[in-house]
Amino acid sequence: MINIRLKFVKGPETKYISHLDLVRTFQRALRRAHVPMVYSQGFNPHPEMSFASALGIGVTSLGEYLDIGVNENISTEEIISRLNNTMPAGLQIKKAVILKEKAKSAMALVSHARYTIHLCFDNSIDTDSSLASFLEQDSIPAMKEQPKKNFQLIEIDIRPMIKELKLLSQEGSKVVLDCLLYCGSKANLKPELLLQALGKHMKETFEIEKIERVELYTDVTGKITSLLFIDNAG
């Protein structure tokens, strides 16, 4: 089996489809593209594919990742062009790399995610000082839903999961933030939860106009690195 990592964009047209829907959509697009997929063994064989990280409903992304297993040599250019011909609007493959044997999966690697967040506040605000005082806190409590426990709320400290948070631009009450958050199996912070805590801290209300994931990264001995550079065979 040859493992290939694909980087793709999830645009506005597909931002409302869930992770499960996305999996099915890729399976069908891969079939339409005649990508020679490897199938799993067992009772209900399915094509070998795994996504780096599930994206929240309503969030667009410029940097999503998916590993697939193929059983024939196929060039990355070929895969990109074939798949982009069979993708519905709102999904586009940007890059593909062939991975080394026994490469770690994107899902196992991913540790951080960068987001751009567009907010529209009800009042005009001093964002810089608000962000500074927000980040100065030793701990930032937030109430997280636990999907596996009937969506019961649990209080967690999100401060350790915020790696960066800064103002990108501001025009009156319209604010664009940039943040780098922990993402993956070890620690995971969704931008919505960050915003909930931020709003509470600022005692301000705002409308979320857009959340876009910009990129996913892996932590290589403390260095934030692109998922395309790890275990890259080429």
Added chain:
Amino acid sequence: MNLNVKDYIYEKLLPRVEKPGRYIGTEWNSVHKDLEDIAIRFAFCFPDTYEVGMSHLGMKILYHLLNDQKDIYCERVFAPWTDLENLMREENIKLFSLESRDYIKDFDFVGFTLQYEMSYTNIINMLDLAGIPKLTSERGEVDTFVVAGGPCAYNPEPLSDIVDFFMLGEGEEQMLEVMEVYRQWKSKNLKREEFLRLASKIRGVYVPSFYDVTYNEDNTIKSIIPNRDGVPEKVKKRVIKDLNNAYFPDKIVVPFIDIVHDRIMLEIFRGCTRGCRFCQAGMIYRPVRERTVEDLLSLAEKLVESSGYEEISLSSLSTGDYSKLSELAEKLLSKYEKDRVGLSLPSLRIDSFSLKLLQEVQKVRKTGLTFAPEAGSQRLRDVINKNVTEEDLINSVGAAFDSGYSNIKLYFMIGLPTETMEDVEGIADLGYKVLDRYYQVPKGQRGKGINVTISTSSFVPKPFTPFQWEPQDTIEAMREKQKQLQKMLRKKGFSYSWSDPNLSFIEAVFARGDRRISKVLMRAWELGCKFDGWDEHFKYETWLQAFEDCGIDPKFYSQRRRELEEILPWSHIDVGVTKKYLKSEYKKALKGDTTRDCRSVCTGCGINLLEEGGVCK
């Protein structure tokens, strides 16, 4: 943010609903057109949710048929779920199409497909949400035309106040003829009524306002006659003579979200020759017309290629009756094995059940098997002409148990004509015999966790069936029968499920209703009825209120035995199967005489006379 309405819906409303994926409209193979080249805009409306509507084959066919016409833009519309509806009403957003998110009130046609009676209130609700006048009498020169088709359109009368015209029968040819008449009408700048008059000349088109209905003192119908010249006394349904040359799309929309039937539906034939006397589909979809294996293989290839689906379902009313089923299944299986495209065979009949074939199909997974004996005793099965014996059933389930199946579903109806409690108890007896047969398989060899699911639905007499004259069981009788079965089936290994008799009662009213109950529909909608097919939304008390407010007795429609000579509300509709045949089948039913499958010898139902030169092979 200053957004236009389309973006506002997408960016501001959809994030607030439970399943925004229902309203995206940019699925693979969905059609998006530049309005500059468009002369006719058609809103194809399914009066239920996206998940239900997108599973419907007819919609897939007609969507692409219309869109293959350069100057026609057909878009899809489904009933918004109540969360979106509430938001739309709060914010004064009108019903929009999925593809362009334009308001459908500005389209040339708003077409509804009528798959079941309990979706009728959704039609009114969708028109209301769209801002289209709900009554045909209220629509003026600038308004869209509201059209309907589908199996329930064969008794169009309960919707006659609401729908401007109906298309009866198969739509592949008729639809394009109506569009052509519309092009000409539009270019000549004629009056609204003139379009309806021109359309009524197309075979299969029925314009209710062109007919007058009079009534007798006992509330039965006295006459149904055209009220102007040039309108046919009887409207004949349309059939496609040769299915192999009929339009079938080579691409289908592939939904993002999970829908009820999420697979390729390969239509292997239309019609059914079995002649089960309760079954409306078996009568109205006649004659039987098969597609050839070659045609189907080529269709399958195109559809697999264009959709990427991983499963093909062989679709028909009775898949086991396809004359070359094994050949087709084997060819499809061998062709797609390496591509991992699976095959499913719904609607297999017990007597045509081939376990070998099924095992071939379900190589790995042993899911459940479903059988529909429909009635619990041989006597009653003869009455309904379900030519299946207890021996057939036991042999079939036996073979299934022997090869490791342990999950069997059995479908029955209660309330069939002439049914006694003994027949009902026969359902449970049959269940026990099935269970016994499972325990005959030695312990080590049989599948684990036996589960025999027995489901009973309540019989609803339908137009154009031999039972169209029959009363429906009373609600009390249906409940009593269900209780008896609940009592008898309390045993490990059985699960029993039943349908709501209140719902079947209302369904029976609209199945055989006349024009006068249009106003009950309107009233029920005013009182808040919608999504009646959904348990959580069905409001029985409200329905009774609506009947009372209109001074109409629902029992007149559901529980009354009709005289054979009574003029029925659909007597001006010709589906090909003659009244003479239905009468003779009815009489035979009451005597318990069966009628053979007409594949072997013609039984004279009359369908062959519908078209010049005949249509049966």
